[in-house]
Amino acid sequence: MAGGKRAAAAATKKKKSSKKKAKQEANAAGVGDKSVEAAGRLLSYDPAKPVTWKSGEPVPYLFLAEIFESISETTKRLEIAELLTNAFRTILAAGTPEDLLAAVYLASNTIAPQxxxxxxxxxxxxxxxxxxxxxxxxxxxxxxxxxxxxxxxxxxxxxxxxxxxxxxxxxxxxxxxxxxxxxxxxxxxxxxxxxxxxxxxxxxxxxxxxxxxxxxxxxxGKLRIGLAQQTVTTALAHAVVLHAETKDGKCADGKTHAELADRLGAAVDVLKQVFSECPSFDEIVPALLMDGGIDKLAERCHFRPGVPVKPMLAKPTCGVSEVLQRFSDVEFTCEYKYDGERAQIHLCEDGAVKIFSRNQEDNTPKFPDVIRALPTYLQEGVKSVVIDCEAVAFDRAEGKILPFQILSTRGRKNIDEKDIKVNVALYAFDCLYLNGENLLQKPMMERRKALYSAFKEVPGEFFFATAKVSRDVEELQVFLEDSIKENTEGLIVKTLDATYEPSKRSLNWLKLKKDYMEGCGDSLDLVPIGAFHGRGKRTGVYGAYLLACYDEESEELQSICKIGTGFSDEALESLSNSLKDTVIDAPRGYYKYGESVAPDVWFAASQVWEVKAADLSISPTHMAAHGLVDSTKGIALRFPRFLRVREDKTPETATSAEQVADFYNAQATKQEFNNGGDDDEF
Structure with a gap:
């Protein structure tokens, strides 16, 4: 017995010594303890051990399916990343480049570039x-x-x-x-x-x-094992570095665990940046396996016309004063925020034109009129260009912008120009590429000059976003009010020295919307997952709905509010009819909600609604952003109201749990949730 105690004590001492060493290494290298410990665990893995097939032969699908099964049994992000990293390493050790590419796509729950x-x-x-x-x-x-x-x-x-x-x-x-x-x-x-x-x-x-x-x-299209795209990207970067730089459980060049952890972190940053500019594993995976690997990746895979870059996004704010506080020491510009569809327009070297949505979907067939007219918007000498703009519904007779709802009635596919009844105007606000030059790393002011040099305005069809440079509070307030009179949503405020940051919701771009004074600085795009039977004058239709945000990490739909306001009688009937075909007998396993808000009817996730609220509060009932702000509670919307259906979004592109947490933290005045029913008032 005494010997057992001594052995246990020795093991504990050894474990503490190992953790102490890891901490010392981490402090020396400037990385976290967990990253150093993870690097040590990754080094201890033998990629050849799980191999049950002959080297060079096609990797069995069962190998990957069993990895998915292991991932489904844990919710720990580091553990999930390590499981997938090691799976990719085994494929690299005993498979082929084609096996790795296929595994990356299947783990990403995709089969081709978006x-x-x-x-x-x-x-x-x-x-x-x-x-x-x-x-x-x-x-x-x-x-x-x-x-x-x-x-x-x-x-x-x-x-x-x-x-x-x-x-x-x-x-x-x-x-x-x-x-x-x-x-x-x-x-x-x-x-x-x-x-x-x-x-x-x-x-x-x-x-x-x-x-x-x-x-x-x-x-x-629903893997539902808590495997997010960013985890796949992390695992791929780690696997490639470990495959190239380790041997027999050791770093080939004598790196410490902390130095390896730093190298792995840098590789992830490189791969994420490259993927945001060149979102195609068909190009990235082969390039990673060439000589130079991750270090040469940015040279081999970069932004070019014909392949959409992930759009830069703006952070919401709660008012003019917040904008001025954040940008107190830098020069900035304000642009009207137009209420339409984000459109990234590419003119390729061969003259082909492509138009992509904010989700990188090819919307080219939707805009034959824009494609035909594009040459008339170009200045002489423009051979290739990529611009970021907003396509809005436009009344050319009256010369004014029309509501987004009008734009949403325009067809999506196989559009014949002669059948178009809703005209669009383009409001360009950024230039990402011009005549062979990638402008993503150029400051905002240079990109704007490039935009103005490459295009010319055409009344009723092509405009430059209305912009102003100012630091004066009153002038900003007047500009905000002017934007509202022009039927826009408000302003986007940008620092003039900022580069274009694909896929990031950057503090260099701030969103100042007309209804910021109501408390919640932005609307949210949420998924209806259930409904409550209507009573009184709402008998025969659904009277209220349970809405959810999407957690990209866990792939869960997390309840955020019960909503019953903002609906016209026509909307209630239309929405009820459109959702009846999606009714299911029980909630999906990935729906997270409090039992007290369980609806009368459950839906399969299919629609996305834009919703506005007075503010957000900590909630013991709803599960949105659970654990991100409060360790045991979620976040709920207070006094939510329906605005419109977002036909350009899918449940997976709805407002994320992380964004909900950001909205809560951005509130000028945070409110502690004390009453279990307050968040559902409507």
Whole structure:
């Protein structure tokens, strides 16, 4: 017994000594203790140990599916990142570049770059039917299990095939699964439905152990294991560096754990920056595996016309005084904030024109009129250019901007110019590329000069965003009021020396909207996940709704408010009708909410609504941004009201939990939530 105690004491002492050493290394290198400890754990991993296939042969899909299964069993971000990092390292050690590329796409829950518009779009009904055919079960039984579990992937894992086969199908591989997914997405024509069903059935029949669950989830477009895109990016950067710079559990160049942690952190920063400018793993993964790897990545993969850069975003503010306080020592400019659709317009060297949305979707077919007219907006000598602008509905006869709701009635695909009834005007506010030169790292003032030199205004069609340079409070207030009179949402305030920061919600751009005085400085885009039956004059329609934000880290929809105001009678009827087809028997497993706000009816997440509120408060009932501001509570909206449906957004691009926390922290006066029902007043 004494010997056991001495051994335990020795082990504890050794553990403390190890932590102390890690802390000393971290302090010396300027990195955190956890990063140093994580670097040590990563070094101790043997990439060859999990290999069950011959080196150079296609990596089995089961290997990746089992990694997904392990990830689903933890909520710790570092642990998830390490699991995926080590999986990528094993693929690098015993697979091929094609295996790594396919694994990165499948882990990202995508099958191609976003701007290529390659989506699976497989509905639950089709998957249930194919699952029944592949496993020999009845559709009714699968539907019953789906209602109970709320996750078709779990049902697929439960529904192991009971059918005997004369010849076992070939085992699934990572590359093969991605190839089939892409083939399913691109299948078109009169018999495309049957062809897609055949490919899906083939995958499900060949699936072993937990593979069917992850094939099904990927086909749904809902991996739902808490694996966010930024974690995949982190794991990829770490895996490439570790593969190149370690051997036999040690750093090849003698780096300490702290120095390795610093190297890994720098690699992540490089990859995130490059991916924001060149969002294509088809280009990035091969470049990472070339000589020079991460160090040469920015030279090999960079922004160019034809591939959308992720847009820079603005932080919300609560008033003119806050803007002046944040920008007290720098020169800044104010621009009107137009209420339309963000449009990134690319004129390529070969004369092709591409138009991308804020989510990098190819919107080119939506704007044939803009494409035809673009040459008339250009100054002489412009061969290639990329601009950031807002496309708004515009009344050319009256010469005025029309509400966003008018723009939303314009068609989305296969638009014939002669059928267009809603004209658009472009309000350009930034130039990202001009005649072969990447301008992202140039200051705002230089980019604005480039914009003015490359384009000319055309009445009713193309304008430069109205702008003013000023530090005077009263002048700013007047400019804000002028922007409202011109039917805009308010102002965007920008520092003149700021570079363009793709995908970042930067403090160099601040959003000052007309209704900032109401407390919450910006509207939120939220997902209806449930509804309450209407009473009185609202009998026969849903009278109120439960809304949620999206947590990118956990892939959860977290409740944030109950809303019943801002709806006209027509809107209530229209929304009720549009949501009836999405009613489900029970909440999905990734819906997070307090039991006291459980609605009468649950919806499958499908719509996004823009909502305005008086302010935000800490809530023991709602789960939005749970743990980000308060360790045990979430955040709720107070006095929310409906503004409009955001048809340009999906549930995954709704306001994030992190943004909700930012909104709360940005409030001029924070309110402690003390009453369990206050946040749901309407």
């Amino acid at each position: 701007h290529e518009g390659v989506d699976l779009g497989i509905g639950d009904a089709t998957l249930i039917k194919m699952l029944a055919e592949a496993t020999g079960r009845k559709e009714s039984a699968i539907k019953s299990d789906y209602t109970k579990e709320g996750d078709l992937g779990i049902v697929a894992m439960m529904s192991r095939s009971t059918q005997s086969m004369m010849f076992a199908p070939p085992k699934l591989t990572i590359v093969g699964v991605l190839k089939e997914f892409r083939a399913i997405a691109k299948t078109e024509g009169t018999k495309s439905v049957d062809q897609k069903k055949g490919k899906i059935k083939k995958l499900l029949v060949a699936a072993r152990e937990c593979e069917a669950g992850y094939v099904t989830r990927s086909l749904q």
